[in-house]
Amino acid sequence: MTVDADIIEGLRGAGLAGEGNIVLEPLTGGVSCDVWKVETPSGPIVVKRPLPQLRVAAEWLAPVERGTSEVRWLRRARGIDARVAPDVLAELPGHAFAMRFLPGCPVWKDELMAGRVDPAFAAEVGRRIVAVHAATADSERDRADFPNDEMFRALRVDPFLLYVAEHDAELASALRTLAAELSARKIALVHGDVSPKNILVSADGPVFLDAECAVYGDPAFDLAFCTTHLLLKAVWSGDARLTEAAAALAAAYRGGIDWEAADGLMLRAGALTAALLLARVEGKSPAPYLTAPDHKRIVREQARALIARASPLDELVANWKRTFA
Ligand SMILES: Nc1ncnc2c1ncn2[C@@H]1O[C@H](COP(=O)(O)OP(=O)(O)OP(=O)(O)O)[C@@H](O)[C@H]1O
Ligand SMILES: [Mg+2]
Known part of the structure; x- marks a missing residue:
């Protein structure tokens, strides 16, 4: 992997590298970015540079400005809780x-x-996300600082909601309504990629990490995005602790909602x-581990029934628990 001379120059300018050789070690991941670990005189750092095109099967183009949105989110969140x-x-x-x-x-x-599932950690995830939402709810300043609706639409609303709507005539209207409502709600600072x-x-x-999709929007999205991952992993592994983790996350999150009615x-x-x-089974970004036809069928059937008959997240998770683990 190569790194632009201007990034090296930037690191030197910021006092993050001496005059000697700079060694950039690629870190894992990297669907949307180059991510390197760099040893510096003051300890190891990470350099992250957004790619103009995502490295996934279906081509996704995304403006590199999302690197700047990520920096803004990281700084804002640390201002609320440095941990x-x-x-x-x-x-x-280059927005690196x-x-x-x-x-x-x-x-x-x-x-x-690896089977190390700790519901207490999941609860802490819920408490920390909701703390960021609570601190930024109804804030004109944050709303002005994260005007990333277009990016959120391209990277979240289109591929996850509208793409599926195009391929599912029965649910299309429900999904389009959901997409329109999600795009219209301006309530708090959303991270946009709260995935394990x-x-x-x-x-x-x-x-x-990875706050490239940060937007001022509906905080319910972060909670839903993370819970979805835990529920999918519960189907994949059959491990009841994963649904317990989802329940713990949702309960802890609910406990921190102070800007609107929790229900x-x-x-x-x-x-x-x-x-x-x-x-995650029909869209542009399928869960890579959910390959067994049985697992996909279970998720598809349950999800379709749940879209047709919306239920609160706590109830959804409790039912998932009874069905799968
Ligand atoms: N500050 C950090 N400290 C330690 N590890 C880090 C740090 N930042 C990133 N990493 C590592 O690099 C990986 C990729 O980082 P990040 O998720 O920000 O990039 P990405 O390109 O968006 O990745 P992906 O597309 O896989 O989500 C992380 O999963 C983590 O393992
Ligand atoms: Mg990532």
């Missing part, structure tokens, strides 16, 4: 940036897939979770 995001050290050319490397922190997804693969397990609790938010999160579950 929830890595420290941004410098902004670099440098942040502190967090040593010895596995990615939550790897922990879950973007959460590090640190000694100090969950740390959120309304949980209902929106339930509807979005149902749609996202379907999107």
Whole structure:
């Protein structure tokens, strides 16, 4: 992998590299970005640079400005609670940036897939996401700082909701309504990609990465997005602790809702979770581990029934628990 001379120059300019050779070690992941670990005189850092085109089967184009949205989210979230995001050290050319490397922190997804499931950690994920939402709810300033509706539409609403609507005549109208309502709600600062693969397990609790889809929008989306991943993994593994983790996440999140009636938010999160579950088997970004035809069928049938008959997230998770684990 190559790195532009201007990024090296930027690192030097920010005092993050000496005059000697700079070694960039690619980190895993990287569907949408180049991500490197760099040793510096003041310790290891991560350099992340957005790619103009995502490395996934179906071609997705995404403006590189999302790198700047990510920096803004990381800084804003750290201002609310310094434990929830890595420290941004410098902004670099090409909407790239440098942040502190967090040593010895596995990615939550790897922990879950290895059977290390801790509902208390899931609850802390819920508490930390809801804290960011609560601190930014009804904030004109945050709304003005994250005017990323177009990006959110291209990377979230279109591929997860509208793409499925195009391929499912029966549910098309429900999914289009959901998409329109999601796009219209301006309530709090949404991370946009709260997936276990973007959460590090640190000694100090969950740390959120990868905020490229950050937007001022409906906080129910973050809750739904993360819950969806846990419910899919429960089907994949048959491990009851994954649905318990989803229940713990939802309950902890509910406990922190102080800007609107919790019941309304949980209902929106339930509807979005149902749609996202379907999107992960029918959409443009299928869950890579959910390959068994039986697993796909189970998710498809359940999700379709749930879209037709919306239920609050807590109820949805409790039913999932009874059915699958
Ligand atoms: N500050 C950090 N400290 C430690 N590890 C990090 C840090 N930032 C990123 N990583 C590692 O690099 C991986 C990719 O980072 P990130 O999710 O931000 O990039 P991405 O290109 O959007 O990845 P993907 O498309 O796989 O989600 C993370 O899963 C994590 O393992
Ligand atoms: Mg990521």
